[in-house]
Amino acid sequence: MAVVTQSADALTDRAPTGLESLDVRKLGMWAFLGSECVFFGSLISMYFVNRPLMFSPALEAAHLTPKTILNIPFTGVLAFILLCSSLTMVLALNAMQQSRRRAGSFWLLATAFLGMLFLGGQAIEFIEIAHEGITLQNSVFGQSFLLLTGFHGTHVFVGIIWLLSCIPRALRGGFHAGNYIGPEICGLYWHFVDVVWVVIFTIIYLI
Amino acid sequence: MAPGGNMAQRDTHSNPGVGGPLGGHGDNVEHASHPTARFYVLIFFILLAVTIAEVFVAQEPFLGIFEGIGVPIAVPLLILAAVKFLMIAAFYMHLKQDSRAFSAFLIAGLILAMGMLFTFGGLFTAHSREPFDQIAWREQLAQNAGTTGTSATTGGGGH
Structure with missing residues (x-):
């Protein structure tokens, strides 16, 4: 009996070590982000597999290849906007870590605003592509490009909702130096969305 | 500005704080100091410079220069993208200091x-x-x- 009691005490009192000491919410988010790598990897693989079909002589003659359709300077601005949003996100977390709730809320709002700006730019890009006559149904490029960038845009949209949902609690002082796991996990997701755009921007637009 | 002192401690969560991170209070138990806002801004400007470099490399005359020396344009672009990827993951996602x-x-x-x-x-x-x-x-x-x-x-x- 004494042994059992001692074991129970050992279980409850000992300090967590190794993997036990990690925050399970953060660990869960990283596991999710790992699976997201595979998800976007599959979409990028699809684009690569279909890429040779997007540069046929007929399409090049009609100026309907990705190089001629996509507006790289405009997308460069979108990449800049998303990069700025990553900065504002990390500044929001930094403010929360110092219990500066107003600054934290402001930077969260700025991040959400920049995310909306990015989505607006993406909508303009999609409309321009549709005006070129390219849709999901009628071309390999349309299918591959719109599916990949569309799913990325959906992730940005989810991120905006998440950011906006954090703001009321941040304003009430719910996040402070002792508890900032909420914006930290939200930030991980947001930075991942930015990292995915880094890859998409290079592979789809520049190469 | 040098973040080395702030970021030297790896696995900040392994610090056995009061109750631990699984204690159910929703509190962070990190006691290590965090990188400063100035450090994050510095990282941003480096990322911005790399992004601008990417756009320029993909256009003429750099495109022609790389093709001239027999290097596919994908090589420098993928290297620059990898630099951005690693910097965001290491510093903005805190992988450098986390477990x-x-x-x-x-x-x-x-x-x-x-x-x-x-x-x-x-x-x-x-x-x-x-x-x-x-x-x-x-x-x-x-x-x-x-x-x-x-x-x-x-x-x-x-x-």
Whole structure:
């Protein structure tokens, strides 16, 4: 009996070590982000597999290849906007870590605003592509490009909702130096969305 | 500005704080100091410079220069993208200072994604494919249907 009691005490009192000491919410988010790598990897693989079909002589003659359709300077601005949003996100977390709730809320709002700006730019890009006559149904490029960038845009949209949902609690002082796991996990997701755009921007637009 | 002192401590969560991170209070137990806002801004400007470099490398005259020396344009662009990827993951996602277990999840996902990319690339692009010609495909289908119909009629007549 004494042994059992001692074991129970050992279980409850000992300090967590190794993997036990990690925050399970953060660990869960990283596991999710790992699976997201595979998800976007599959979409990028699809684009690569279909890429040779997007540069046929007929399409090049009609100026309907990705190089001629996509507006790289405009997308460069979108990449800049998303990069700025990553900065504002990390500044929001930094403010929360110092219990500066107003600054934290402001930077969260700025991040959400920049995310909306990015989505607006993406909508303009999609409309321009549709005006070129390219849709999901009628071309390999349309299918591959719109599916990949569309799913990325959906992730940005989810991120905006998440950011906006954090703001009321941040304003009430719910996040402070002792508890900032909420914006930290939200930030991980947001930075991942930015990292995915880094890859998409290079592979789809520049190469 | 040098963040080394702030970021030297790895696995800040392993610090056995009061109650621990699984204590159910929703509190962070990190006691290590965090990088400063100035450090994050510095990282931003480096990332911005790399992004501008990417856009310039992809345009003339740099495009021609790389082609001239026999280097595919994908090589410098992928290197620059990898630099941005690593910087965001290390500094903005705090992988440099966090537990390596978090990095393991990301690396595992990246390995799986890269494996899939190369597998599908090998499977589908090992041989050059002709662009899909929908009109020719429909004509072929109609022709096949006609042939089948004729043979079926012939077969039926034979019996």
